Amino acid sequence: MSNASALSPVRLKMQAGPGQPEPSPALEQLYRGFEQELLVPLWTEIGDLMPPHPRSKASPHLWRWDRLVDLASQAGRLVPVGRGGERRAIALANPSLGGKPYATPTLWAAIQYLMPGENAPEHRHSQHAFRFVVEGEGVWTVVGGDAVRMSRGDFLPQAGMNWHAHHNAATEPMAWIDGLDIPFSYYTESQFFEFGRHQLSPAEMTTPERSRSERVWGHPGLRPVSQTEALPATPLLAYRWVDTDRALTEQLALEDEGHAVTLSHGHAAVRFTNPTSGRDVLPTIRTEMHRLRAGGRTRTWREVGSSVFQVFEGQGTVRVGEQQWAVARGDMFVVPSWVPFCAEAGADAALDLFRFNDAPIFEALHTHRVQFDGDSGAV
Amino acid sequence: MSNASALSPVRLKMQAGPGQPEPSPALEQLYRGFEQELLVPLWTEIGDLMPPHPRSKASPHLWRWDRLVDLASQAGRLVPVGRGGERRAIALANPSLGGKPYATPTLWAAIQYLMPGENAPEHRHSQHAFRFVVEGEGVWTVVGGDAVRMSRGDFLPQAGMNWHAHHNAATEPMAWIDGLDIPFSYYTESQFFEFGRHQLSPAEMTTPERSRSERVWGHPGLRPVSQTEALPATPLLAYRWVDTDRALTEQLALEDEGHAVTLSHGHAAVRFTNPTSGRDVLPTIRTEMHRLRAGGRTRTWREVGSSVFQVFEGQGTVRVGEQQWAVARGDMFVVPSWVPFCAEAGADAALDLFRFNDAPIFEALHTHRVQFDGDSGAV
């Protein structure tokens, strides 16, 4: 028995405390039996396994944009882009998740970098993805043969199993961020991946101002009669900054005029949605842009599931649990599950925050919860 | 018995034919018994009640825009707008529906006319409504306190139970069309109506270029985070012609570039949708704009439920069952249930057709059917 037990990954120790059995030789032998048979009792694990509320394994953490860009640009010189490596993408690794490329337990966040004239080869995968551009331009992502321009402020979702490639048609390198549900798909073992062509056709390497998807789907409240079903993910491949900025500006203007459309006083927010359903753009990822007036702040809240933020513009202060940071353009940070969050814009200018999180997973499964602080400001 | 029977609305006659019982004195007495007890047998009625396919009581019919405008403008001089009459609206009465103000068995379609400086008083009702502007400008409809400009080509839905009034802020009269589900609500006995204020406040009598609803909801693929539920009807109160026109233009351009987004060759079409759900703007009324290239034509089809069309621009020919008409701007016509329809644009210019119908009712109840003609052109 001891031999078999030695090969088992299960290791049990007799413990003291409430709910634990009295240590004894018989108990010791029982635990060895458990190990041998690949069994683990609930009573030794319940405190960790079933806590009163989520206690995230992830930590709040901040990555500075200048460091991300600096390392990505070094990679631009040293690391080619091609088949096998697929993308020059460098992922945020939460300090508490064992060195894995996970910003949070469910979300991947990376900076991607493409040199002038480079092409990232075509592939497709079940993981849902998006790109967000904090600065720069010149890259087109080609999704299902549709070339989509990427420029500052643009949000570009790309649902699972769409073929896609990227090419930099400009004379400067370009960086942007990618968000995916890679950790969730990996953990739940639900992912598929296929390689596509090494090289797109010349007809796909064009650089149109507007993609076909925008020409079909980018009209407010209108859809083609040739496609009237609800789709699981958005068919619109680009949400342009001009629209996002205008929507936020209008919310704050309407607030000034006395109408309640902001999320809280001084805090405008829009969600990117699937025009075929009005729901989130992707089945597993929610994406939003938030704007705080100069001097304004969010309420403090915590929610089930984790978020990644990137500062799009402005300066301010954010607090995540016990952490507090002064932030500026491009800085990225994570808010783990059930950790309180608030943000405050600097006195001189508005603060724009791009956010993505995994809330659609919890809403689909009826386990989402949000808790706002009381009037006292405490959670 | 004969006396009681005489008071009964039921009148039965012995008939000959397949499935009919042999006439006899006993049968005659039975029928009198049915009459007295307010009963009607299936066997005398089934041919009419349960036909092989819909045989509409309504007829195809065309109303000329110049006649509508002429009569409406006479009404502008003779008929005041105010409490009690509520609106200077003049409804299409299908020639086969007994003189009732029903364009089709389920749909109301009317021309509404407002003189310079006039106000239509506030009310609200459970009937769903929309306005569509084939020409002119100068009127604002005020929905829930939100003043919404009405200009050529604009589509303005207004879900049931919203308070609304109209005012003409210009120096010219203005006409537009109203579509409602009044006949359906009347028939199904599901309608509610309330009078509001006789006069709006000065703050509501403004003439903004964009309504609040557009400023909140009129951004493609974006919604406020403060309102994330699906609503039964659209919160967007104006769908502007500039957007509709662009969407149709793009569909035809994409068709030229080899991409399949039109409804059929040369036939572009967009549906107005509720951005909170991607579904029809109103629970009972579908609304669409169709564009045929110069010389182009639709397929021929028939479907369960009835439609009303208005020519927005261009000239062409439409065929509805046995009827065929040359049509031009503003002309309105009805397509009854299960009657074949097709349209063809003139050789010189595109034909734009606004359409509304009752398909959402049938889709919600799983009884919608559409049948397209075969290659031969026959249905």
Place this chain on the structure above:
Amino acid sequence: MSNASALSPVRLKMQAGPGQPEPSPALEQLYRGFEQELLVPLWTEIGDLMPPHPRSKASPHLWRWDRLVDLASQAGRLVPVGRGGERRAIALANPSLGGKPYATPTLWAAIQYLMPGENAPEHRHSQHAFRFVVEGEGVWTVVGGDAVRMSRGDFLPQAGMNWHAHHNAATEPMAWIDGLDIPFSYYTESQFFEFGRHQLSPAEMTTPERSRSERVWGHPGLRPVSQTEALPATPLLAYRWVDTDRALTEQLALEDEGHAVTLSHGHAAVRFTNPTSGRDVLPTIRTEMHRLRAGGRTRTWREVGSSVFQVFEGQGTVRVGEQQWAVARGDMFVVPSWVPFCAEAGADAALDLFRFNDAPIFEALHTHRVQFDGDSGAV
């Protein structure tokens, strides 16, 4: 013009009163113009068309079961069942609906009668139907080749477009009631009908205790893994009295034990549902069984849409608007839209009421409303 107007079905008269224009020769001429062009103004119609709340065209009315059975049995002797007439069904004709075979504006309710050895030929139609058996037995309805026994208390839904026939395998005649959405389908012009075979095969003329549908679908909370989609209508073809009775009995017993599961005190009620969705058995018809304890009563309520009731067992008093009737087994009555209803069981025994109505139509279209009386008992 006068000639054309004479042919028009539109007839307009100048009226006096609030909201009406001043009568004048010019107005008279305008109205003639409206008639000629098939137009009707809103201002002369609005009071009827858009009332403050539903004012049903239908009347409360009661049909006595003994009279229904008497006339049906006379028809059994005089009227053969066969192709063309299709069914020996005799419909309730609401006294205020012009002698049409409509119990309410949307619902058909009929007594059907089949003599020993008779067969009703196969057909199918888009109209949704059910049968309910207040007494008797011996008939099997054959739906899609599945023979379904009909016995006292059984509820037998049959979704649109299923082939069906009936045969009486016993030595006695049998009567039951049919409910369908024939008036609604007729009015909305959405119906299809097809004749089937004159005679079923011997293999279909069997008389099993349990139908195949019950053997597959009649297990609480279980469904076959081979069929896991939600269906628009129920695949379960029989809801047996033994189950319905037990569910009602349990509700009242639980009420006695202090648990809140009844609809109101002393008023138990179950709804027949589609096991693939938990929703109503048919997309257009809701069906329920209500039980009042001896001496118990319902609350008074009114709702959008109309209902037909049949007393299944017991005696009591019902009030529908201004009408009040003492009722007993088999009696049928209608409750028009928005007319208050309440029922009270006699002192000696419970009162069981079967009800069907058109509420699913209104719920699907978001226009259902129910209003309960206050503590005062007034609505």
Place this chain on the structure above:
Amino acid sequence: MSNASALSPVRLKMQAGPGQPEPSPALEQLYRGFEQELLVPLWTEIGDLMPPHPRSKASPHLWRWDRLVDLASQAGRLVPVGRGGERRAIALANPSLGGKPYATPTLWAAIQYLMPGENAPEHRHSQHAFRFVVEGEGVWTVVGGDAVRMSRGDFLPQAGMNWHAHHNAATEPMAWIDGLDIPFSYYTESQFFEFGRHQLSPAEMTTPERSRSERVWGHPGLRPVSQTEALPATPLLAYRWVDTDRALTEQLALEDEGHAVTLSHGHAAVRFTNPTSGRDVLPTIRTEMHRLRAGGRTRTWREVGSSVFQVFEGQGTVRVGEQQWAVARGDMFVVPSWVPFCAEAGADAALDLFRFNDAPIFEALHTHRVQFDGDSGAV
């Protein structure tokens, strides 16, 4: 830098191979920079992170029922049940998941054991749970104050956040299995837990034959009119063996009579469903009972997500990937994501298999996939 890097959990090594950059001192320095900044490149990880199809970390594994019962009964003597430990539950620990109490990456499966007269204290949690009884009786689980009998073959779901306790009212110990989504909730950090009372009231310690939930919800196709909304999880707390057995028996009998209701030839299967929606009993866990005729076998298939099976009755052979086992009553085994599975009943008797899996998660997120083998028997 080296110091900071030394503290980082990120460890990167230069690799050779397709898609990898050429090793060099500069690359080495770049990787140290990544480590210091908590960054991980995609190109070193993609092969593991984004495989062509799911490659489960879990292994196929079998636990023998006699060993589970033996160890559980030893625990019955040595380990008290009470506050803190909460339950005498002993979980299957997949041999490839690091000794954690996870049967699969998402699912918890345990044997629970209660001695005569024992009580497991009340608590509630967001994790969804069920119990299934392979043999024995005498325990009542009390859910929200409703005492639910547990007997052989019964399936007892219990949605998240319901208060629950158990008590053994018999003179013998009783064992059963628990299934929960503990690993999924733990991984996604979405769980809540609350302690309840140490001791139930006498009124809750009763031993009724049928629970209140069964008396309200356990009637096929019926629901109380007092509760007509769709609920996320089932309100029915017990699915009795008599019903499950009958449903399976009927499927096989119907197959014999020539009707296609089984999952494949000789393979009957029922799914436990939520009567308010027709969907799975729990938002995250699917539960089914499968029956193979004597000598019959399933098709071979693989699907996204993992399953746990327990043999309820009979003997047979199962194959999971490369593993093959002869199985008998009570034996439990796991099928990891995308690993082919098939089962075959012994020649002498039917084989009944209870299964639970995580498919509702993937269906809700639109990422479920199933692949059946071809005619050749290979996947």
